[in-house]
Amino acid sequence: MTRTTPAGTPLGDSFHVYDTTLRDGAQREGISYSVADKLAVARLLDGLGVGYIEGGWPGALPKDTEFFARAAAGELDLKHAALVAFGSTRRAGTTAAADPQVRALLDARAPVVTLVAKSDRRHIELALRTDVAEAVEMVRDTVSFLVGEGRRVFLDAEHFFDGYAFDPDCSLRVLGAAMEAGADVAVLCDTNGGQLPLALADTVGEVIARTGFRVGIHCQDDTSCAVANSVAAVQAGASHVQCTANGYGERAGNADLFAVIGNLVTKLKMPVLPEAGLAELSRVSHALAEIANIAPDPHQAYVGWSAFAHKAGLHASAIKVDPELYNHIDPAAVGNDMRVLVTEMAGRASLELKGHELGVDLADRPDAVAGALRRVKELEARGWSFEAADASLELLLRREIAKTDPSAAEAVAPFTLESYRVILDHRADGEVVSEATVKVDVAGHRVIATAEGIGPVHALDAALRRALVPHLPWLDDVELSDYKVRILTSGDGPRATPHGTEAVTRVLVQSTDRELEWTTVGVHGNIVEASWLALCDALAHKALRVRSEVGIGGLRP
């Protein structure tokens, strides 16, 4: 808990990867970490190998105060990172030693403190309502007090770029006061996020040339350039970069830690993480999204589920020749995977590649490949789409193999449907009720079950579970985690289908058993039947995995 420099990276203290997910990242709408969440986030970031973890603002937020107390009490054993407490300089008209907010920073017992100070004259005059001389004195006094108390201090110069453009001397006086008082890094903050990389790099270079200070960078994403700005600043001489996991933050967010690291390591060849860290990027990104309770962005650079997914037929055929020609880096380097999307443009090559990815061996099964390709094209012509439904595609491939290979035939029918009925009532009193009855054969039994639900699909799902769980208890672990609906009009034009409601419906169901997630697809003119097909595949896919663990079909003995 007393580390003040990063451990485990070849660059040591000469370059800082500084994470502020727990403070600035938590400014994102909808994020609300518990103290336990905060500890979990810090452990994941430390495991990755970042140099600094800013834990929050002790004294300002009770949860943050508690976080530092628990960290100091031994709940956070950091291997690589130093822990940082964030706070502001003392108020006007007092001393740092007498300011309770500054005192709270000491009480947090973090070895490093980052102080935020206004460095734009307009903010000093209009928001702080003081003058530059006093603002500079607030910085000097607070930094020297904390340094005197044995803390390493960094200065976050708020609104630096706007302030420097408006009145450079004022902004440099603020930096100078901090550095002369013993701060180690002057962090230039693009607080309003309005910068573009070429100009920002020029400013960073100019500030370093004029002052000789060690400079850091903190960017917001309001021009969609936060990652680019951060990297450009490093190229211009900044040696400390502040980011948040997945770019979480206020407004458009902050610079995404994972993209910045990916760029620094793979493009600029800067070893800013311990050796094993880079391959953990994707996993840590998704785990942090999970803790923040935000769906991961599949299109996020480096770590997104689709970051290396190829759809164009043009590409898929050539990818077999040399994947390196079509990926900017090897996806495995950042713990990600190349995915080939099976689409209308699919050919044998992409289907075989896909089978390999899904663990289905198609090497010596030309008939199964041909059959599966025919089936995929036939289904896609009717509106099916497997590009987001790997689990249904795997079932399709295994069902094709089963046609010519009896040993694979037991594969995937944990139950069979006899019939179902769904009744939806909008009653005269205005209440809307859904009720479903299913009749299925499972494990040699004919079972009938009825359940109500919020909508027709929910009722059907509930009735199916009620029918099956007594015979297939593992089904209880399966939850639907997402449900997407897309209406496809066959002909397209307004006149092609006389009534839009006659169109075909495609349903994607995402399921989880808390270990894995998988997605299945169903298509039908009737939305409930389409949902049913996707639901059945979801359970069949789980059965595939259970079967290999507990025997055929996962049946209770």
Next chain:
Amino acid sequence: MTRTTPAGTPLGDSFHVYDTTLRDGAQREGISYSVADKLAVARLLDGLGVGYIEGGWPGALPKDTEFFARAAAGELDLKHAALVAFGSTRRAGTTAAADPQVRALLDARAPVVTLVAKSDRRHIELALRTDVAEAVEMVRDTVSFLVGEGRRVFLDAEHFFDGYAFDPDCSLRVLGAAMEAGADVAVLCDTNGGQLPLALADTVGEVIARTGFRVGIHCQDDTSCAVANSVAAVQAGASHVQCTANGYGERAGNADLFAVIGNLVTKLKMPVLPEAGLAELSRVSHALAEIANIAPDPHQAYVGWSAFAHKAGLHASAIKVDPELYNHIDPAAVGNDMRVLVTEMAGRASLELKGHELGVDLADRPDAVAGALRRVKELEARGWSFEAADASLELLLRREIAKTDPSAAEAVAPFTLESYRVILDHRADGEVVSEATVKVDVAGHRVIATAEGIGPVHALDAALRRALVPHLPWLDDVELSDYKVRILTSGDGPRATPHGTEAVTRVLVQSTDRELEWTTVGVHGNIVEASWLALCDALAHKALRVRSEVGIGGLRP
């Protein structure tokens, strides 16, 4: 349809905003535009004022071929943009004139053609399996053939940056062949998306200095720098920038059109849109997300719902002093809003403006405006969205007016529902049947009607028509032309709702009477009820118009 240069921008042909949402953007996983969708996307982009709209790849994809045919037949009347067909150069070992793919480009009858050509020697040799001389000849032959046929031609130099780093002479030979044969712009493509802005700007500047060619830029977002790279290229001399709406595209996506435009106009002071275009950015971004059936990203730069939302207490209190200190631009400039200060007044003003646009006079009705505003906020908190459903918004406004103005009270209730019931059967023989019964009051009669349909909503629609048409014959003209479903999960994360099927459903129904089209919305936990609400609004909106033509409610005498 014969425009080859942008119209309506101060920069004219000297700078091109080039949109490829319909071609490269459609490579994003999950996007599948119908031809009607493609026409709607093109109209929205044209309304914004982009210079070029790439409509697709005629000859390669049947839907794209149909899109160009319908555009040429008069369904697309572009005011600002020129329409572009995309395709590849002729194959090796033939002539452009004899290549059916090149012929398909001519048949598309678009005035501009963008040709893609490989400009990385490794791709020429490994993927095309030919040599540089033949690749160069393919470019020269195809460009000069299309120019000879009266087309304006742009060249997309695929993998340019990687290729130029590997073998600059080869890459420049490809550009040279195109430009000498009559192409107007050499578009440098970062196809694998691995570039960073400082180096990319250097390369762009160097290519321009060495060749004197007019240069364009096309960036993918694999380093999270596509927007920054595009802007940096423009600063380095590129005068043609290719983007996609909301950054849709393969893998991590493309450069986001809205962020690039925002940066060019507000940061670099380049008037790249017609005067009124900038304030449409947010609206068009959301409408295009709606058509793509992708939830808008609230944190998207410039246009996101949260792009100017302030959470930090630190900021929120100071914002009252001077909002300009805390926003990088005035949010209204891009049609967005600052959310901390969303006041009653701001909401009222935009609602009145919207009423004016819809022909609802709210000038002397402060109570109706206040009531409508309350109602809109209450509904939006429950998942409703009126952004794409003007007809439902108009009904909402008129219903508020009716509360205080008896003369308007007869407005919008052509019938009232007593109850409905829908029964869905998946029979033992595999057939799936939907049957609906409605009980309604119309024109003083209580009517009960039953009908079958392909799915539950279709059956309900059919039963409702059967009940109403004898009394409201004009209803026979109304057709549903499109139907979209979006599932809204309350939280965001996979754990937010234990079962995805319990989420709230938003349905958009687009209707037409062969003269006009209008869109209505319904939201409910039950998808069928949500559809019902949108259906009822669709008919009520038609009644509004019929009433002014043939008397109250359009009742048969």
